[in-house]
Amino acid sequence: MNITRDFAPPFRLIAPFFLIGVLCYGLSMLLLFSFESTATFSQLTTVGWMHLFLLGFVMMTIFGAMAQLVPVVIEVGHAAVDFFYIIWPLLTLGTLIMVTGFFTLPVLLPYGGLLVLLSMVVFAADLFATLRRGERRSVVISSIKASNIFLLVGILSGFIMALSFGGVLEIDPQPWLQAHVYAVFGGYVLLTIMGLSMILLPMFGLSHGFNDQPILWAYRLMVGGVSIIIVGSLLSLLLLSYAGIVAVFASVVSYGYQIYLIERKRARKENDIWAKSLAIAFMSLALSLLLFSIYLLGGGERFLMSGGWFVTVGFVGFLITSHLYKIIPFLVWFERYAPLVGKQDVPMLHEMVPLREATMQMYCTAIGTGSVGIALLVHSNTLFYGGVSVLVVGGSFLLYAVYTMMHYGKEVL
Secondary structure, eight states, X not given: OOOOTTTOOOHHHHHHHHHHHHHHHHHHHHHGGGOOTTOOTTSHHHHHHHHIIIIIIIIHHHHHHHHHHHHHHHTSOOSSGGGHHHHHHHHHXXXXXXXXXXXXXXXXXXXXXXXXXXXXXXXXXXXXXXXXXXXXXXXXXXXXXXXXXXXXXXXXXXXXXXXXXXXXXXXXXXXXXXXXXXXXXXXXXXXHHHHHHHHHHHHHHTBOSOOOHHHHHHHHHHHHHHHHHHHHHHTTOHHHHHHHHHHHHHHHHHHHHHHHHHHHTBSOOOOOHHHHHHHHHHHHHHHHHHHHHHHHTTOOHHHHHHHHHIIIIIIIHHXXXXXXXXXXXXXXXXXXXXXXXXXXXXXXXXXXXXHHHHHHHHHHHHHHHHHHHHHHHHTOHHHHHHHHHHHHHHHHHHHHHHHHHHTTTGGGO
16 A cells, blocks of 8 residues: 555544544443433434434544545545535534434434535545546445445435424335435445455554455445345335345355454554454454344344444444554654654654553443443343443543544644
């Protein structure tokens, strides 16, 4: 991978995405105190919490990472880099309005949904215009293109449901709900994770010479599976939807095998915060697949709730936080120290990570995630609130670590 300052957007453009992302992460952990261990996905407050976590934390940080990585991968600059100065305000305001709508005032949902939709359209417009300028073709580029098409489909279906909840449209939201969930989470979040994994994991783990066929199958199965689910949901074809779910499961298994192959070829064997957090993430993914399977085979909704918890907070959450400890130091170093190489001593990337706070964040979040996941299975409020308390502590450590890394070496400017 060729990395050059010619393609890198300024750090001040990307920094708000990471800072707002971890703030939304901390807020989402605090909001868990308003729930009980018997919560279900049918509650609007649960849906609101999911939107805060996925839009405010997951998508906000993914957008920040994509702003840096896409031009590096295709070796051209952004088509409209200044778009990113309006994406994060639109996404932040839209997310907060939507969460407020789900918790207290459903009439606000169309307005928040419209702002979120605008932020996604602006992001997609820059992304596709940038990709058209590049000549490189790979499964990574294909997954990025497909994921953003699914993102637009998911956001449009979500906006239609927001109009329904706000009393503007009279439709049955249930078919649109499944299409929305799979388009956003499977089609966008998981496909994006698959694509970025093929850049970040080999780069940070120094992995070379691995077989990359499993990721190609994972990409094909995910695109096909999510597409089938969307059609099956909107046409009320249950058998078609189940076939799509099987394809999505197969895609995740193939992706997991690809990660195993990358890990086997990893030259950098030290188990730092990044590697340990990744291990927790993929253990959470395996556990969520088991819980989802039990639910599909006739298990109660508690298996769905616990599986959903482990795949969002356990897998996606740890996957993102692990890479924050790599991406932010790299971006800060690139911005502030790269011009000083050969002129004065510069820090190593690992020196820019507050190790004690990062370690505490990892352990607190792992303990809290496990406790809440078990509490959702056994319906124990005591275990649930104990886990949430530890998660709030972990979120505080994450905010401190991210803030510290972002301000490291600011005096050299």
